[in-house]
Amino acid sequence: MKVEKVDRRVKYTKYMLKEALVALIREQHISTISVKALCEKADINRSTFYVHYSDPYDLLNQIKNEVLANVMLYLKEQDQDPTGSNFQLTTILEYAKKNSELFETLFSENCDYVFQDDILELSQIISSQYNMDMDETAKKYLKEFGTSGCISVFERWLQDGAKESPEYISEFxxxxxxxxxxxxKNPE
Amino acid sequence: MKVEKVDRRVKYTKYMLKEALVALIREQHISTISVKALCEKADINRSTFYVHYSDPYDLLNQIKNEVLANVMLYLKEQDQDPTGSNFQLTTILEYAKKNSELFETLFSENCDYVFQDDILELSQIISSQYNMDMDETAKKYLKEFGTSGCISVFERWLQDGAKESPEYISEFxxxxxxxxxxxxKNPE
DNA sequence: TTGTAATCCAACATTATGTCTATTATAATG
DNA sequence: CATTATAATAGACATAATGTTGGATTACAA
Incomplete structure (x- = not known):
């Protein structure tokens, strides 16, 4: 792994743009955010924006990747294998609670469900932990039912201030x- | 109820614009559809569009209201009370299956979840049919889990061609x- | 047939977009 | 510290969509 040293100016520019985008997303839908407004908020020249990103969605995606990478990092710090199927859901919820303001924003409607798709994958890992011995059609719909249910509860939890403990939600x-x-389930 | 007679020209204009929008939504996200492109597809003058709608979202909302009104009408035709809690979910699924192409489009990602919100209300009526004797927090999250699960299964069913019968999905x-x-549930 | 009203057409100012170049400011390096 | 490299800026540009307007044209209803 090569350690590419990043110019401090670049770091600054990207940081300001990210902060500005998240702040704007708190107020309006991503699709209505113009490059112009974004750059004004960040106090970064518009031409500079185009050096790093193609449009606000591109920027949002990069934010997403960073956040997900951080989640993975956190899992590793807690000695849990993110690719394995038996990691603790609680740990993820823990991390989300620690960063609940950011997570609430990123999982809101204003983000155009950019984050939901990736969480879906996570959810599928979780659901794969269960022994689902039943006919294929039922399994398909039950997975759908379960994953979307989980995501939705997760979002609701964040929206309401993540008051309950990660353990409670995880158990739920x-x-x-x-x-x-x-x-x-079919009788065994 | 006054019967406002509508000019045939208006009917024509609105019809063409609706058809064009639905057709475009099959291909791209509503937020990327310009008034210009929409009017060209419909072969309606752009100024005329603004007489009737403020933007494509406005048009989509009016389409939504019509579709929902038609669902309600269908329920009434089948002698079911849409406001009551014991109408048959099957009937709605039946109607969706009959119009599955349209429904699939309107429930797709490209519609920016304009329809999901209203279906949520319907789902809540359904879930209120159940006796949920448990603590408030669990109830809150279980409702969330259930409604979003239902919607998601419904969407998946449409996406995959609505092959199963309404009865099957309803039972599921x-x-x-x-x-x-x-x-x-708390023990009674 | 005639008055009404909806559509069309053309033009308009306004705004955001994406690209480019010359210039300035800052960072990295010896 | 001085030099070099490069990132950010300011400004200009063509392009395209927006939303609005006034007037000509057309289709409708009665």
Whole structure:
């Protein structure tokens, strides 16, 4: 892994643009945010923006990748394998709670569901932990039901200030998933 | 109820614009559709568009309202009370299947989730049919889990060509909802 | 047929976009 | 510290969509 040294000016520019975009997303939908307004908020020249990003969506995607990378890093710090299937959901929720303001913003409607897609993958890892011995159609829809349910509860939790503990939400989701599964399982 | 007679020209204009918008939404996200392109597709003058709508989102909203009105009408035709809590979910699914191409489009990502919000209300009516005797927090999250799960399964069903019968999906959703609820219910 | 009203057409100022170049400011390096 | 490299800026530019307007044209309803 090569350690590319980044010019401090570049760091500054990108930092300001990211902060500005997140701030704007708190107020309006990403699709309505113009490059002009964004650069004014960040106090960065518009031409400079185009050196680094093609449009606000591009910037948002880069923010997303960083956030996800940080989540993975956190999982590793807690000695958990992000690719394995038996990591603790609680740990992710923990991290989200620590950064709940940012997460709430990024999971809001104003982000055009840029983040949901990736969380979907995570959710699928989680749901794959369960033994789902049932017919294929039921399995398909149950996965759909479970993953979207999980994401939605997660978002609601953030929206309401992440008051409950990560453990509570984690337990809730496990129970809810199990509950649905039990109803469709074939007798063994 | 006054019967306002509508000029045939107006009918024509609105019809063409609606068709054009739906066609465009099949291909691209609503936020990227310009008034110019829309009017060209519909072969309607751009100034005329502004007489009737403020922007493509406005038009989409009016389409939404019509579709929902038609659903309600269909429910009434089937002698079901749309405001009551014990109407058949199957009937709605039936109607969606009959118009599955349109519904698939309108529930796609390209519509910026304009339709999801209203379906949420419907879903809440459905979930209110259940006796949820449990603590308030669990109830809150379980409702979230259930409604979003239902919507998601519904969308998936449409996306995959609505192959299963309305009865199958209806039964599936009922079972899945019940399953989650059973896990959290207080002993009576 | 006739008055009404909806559509069309052309023009307009305004605004954001994306690109480019010369200039200035800052960082990295010896 | 002085020099070199490069990032950011300011400004200009063509392009394109927006939203509005006034007047000509056309289709409708009665």
């Amino acid at each position: 989701l496990k129970k809810a998933l199990q509950g649905g599964i039990m109803c469709f | 959703l009922k079972k899945a909802l019940q399953g989650g609820i059973m896990c959290f």
